[in-house]
Amino acid sequence: MTDPVRWGVLGASKFALQQMAPAIHAARGAEFAAIATSSADKAKPFQDFCPALQVYESYDALLSDPTIDAVYIPLPNHLHVEWTKRAAEAGKHVLCEKPIAMAADDIDELIALRDRTGLLLTEAYMIVHHPQWQRARQMVADGAIGKLLHVDAVFSYDNSADTANIRNHPETGGGALPDIGVYTIGSTRYVTGQEPKVVSANITWENEVDVISRVAAQFQGFSYTCVVSMRMFPRQEITFHGDGGVLKVTAPFNPNVYSQAELHLHQPELSERVERFPGVNHYVLQVENFCNTVRTGAEYPWSLEDAKGTQAVIDRAFASARP
Structure with missing residues (x-):
């Protein structure tokens, strides 16, 4: 044992x-x-x-x-x-x-x-350990929505009243993009396996941290938009839109807290297929996969190179938005 x-x-x-x-x-x-x-x-x-x-x-x-x-x-x-x-x-x-x-x-x-x-x-990029995201990547790769043409994502919450929160202070690395932009951007990279060619952003700043960030990017063959905010009512959703269908990922980042993890696949003639993932704890799965890699050498699903790719997009977004 x-x-x-x-x-x-x-x-x-x-x-x-x-x-x-x-x-x-x-x-x-x-x-x-x-x-x-x-x-x-x-x-x-x-x-x-x-x-x-x-x-x-x-x-x-x-x-x-x-x-x-x-x-x-x-x-x-x-x-x-x-x-x-x-x-x-x-x-x-x-x-x-x-x-x-x-x-x-x-x-x-x-x-x-x-x-x-x-x-x-x-x-600690927990979403890649969740079967909701593993299944979403498989469905897009298998052509369930035809050719992918656009991805749009949103992740928001409101911590404006919590002035002491480290996310509201630049000296502790605060801001919406560092905190939750890693999810809207990294999940798109995870599902598609692609890196953006062009990145631009429009940012609302408070106390030198981004509190509302609107990011647009162009990948090979598809466009991308996202909004992340620390000043808006809580919402999270990401949609992969193709020429043959639409895949909507509900509760993509905080399943069991925001809502139940589901995949909604919309295809021709108004058909819809829903796959549900009740009760899955991606934090537990993350730890179990980590331990398995430590003990057996099995491949781990999120590398430092993966993290660097997402951070590079955030760096480019910040660079495009600053005066």
Whole structure:
């Protein structure tokens, strides 16, 4: 029997508490073993569902624990590259929250570090582990909508009242594109396997972060538009429009929270086929796939190169929109 991958978490973030730590705890082949936080109050909710959890008062202390195999990093965006590097240099496999870097070129040193150490270093891009997205990619590739001509996507929420939120501050890597543009852009790249030739953006700024970003791009054979916002009523949807049908992905990024994950395939003569994926937890699947790669060497479905490709599009969007 293969030993479980023992996980540590750097920081007691709200997202780690609500989603990723429970997913690590629930995943097959994983053991939630340690958390690093200087606050006993913040550690307690984690200990409530995992009483044997080891609590370290510093990130370095956790990284020094030789029994920890892998770490999950949910720190503010501007710290991702630094702590991914420090964890890898300590011999740990790393699952780091998105975006793993604030600029595409910064990912090159992580790729070199991964290749040198042989460790699994990757971005926590959970949607590619969900069967909804795997099926969407297959359907588009198989010609279910004919020739793909256009993709449109939207992802929005409103955190305007939460002025202390790290997403509202430039010094912590805030903004709508870094936070959720990775999904509207990366999912299109994942489904089509293509990179855009032209990228442009129109951006509404507040406090030097993008709060509404409208991105347009031209891929080989199809056009693309998306809107991501931290100032609009919550909505998420992505549509792949071909000359022989339309594929709509509902709850594409937060299934079981926003709504149920479904695929709606509209074809000629007003026919519609709906495929549903109730109760699937893509965070658990992400951890299980990560552990399987660590233990068996199986291919992992989202590489640092994949993350770099999405970040490169975001970089180009920002460059086109700034004065």
